[in-house]
Amino acid sequence: MNTDRIIELEIKTAYQEDLLQALNTIVGQQQQQLDRLEATCTLLNERIKSLSIEGNGEHSEKDQIPPHY
Numbered sequence: 001m002n003t004d005r006i007i008e009l010e011i012k013t014a015y016q017e018d019l020l021q022a023l024n025t026i027v028g029q030q031q032q033q034l035d036r037l038e039a040t041c042t043l044l045n046e047r048i049k050s051l052s053i054e055g056n057g058e059h060s061e062k063d064q065i066p067p068h069y
Helices: 002-054
Strands: none
Touching: none
């Protein structure tokens, strides 16, 4: 009976180790995705700033508020 309990615990430990490895892989992939998203956001912010600078801070006719009636 004691041997059966030890085998059961070893099986559970093996499953937990596999699960931990799978979770670790997923967390690593998510971190890579977050890094790519942060880089994309940085590039988009720089692009928006460069477009604002190119316009010398002036608003185009499309950006102006329409007159009140």
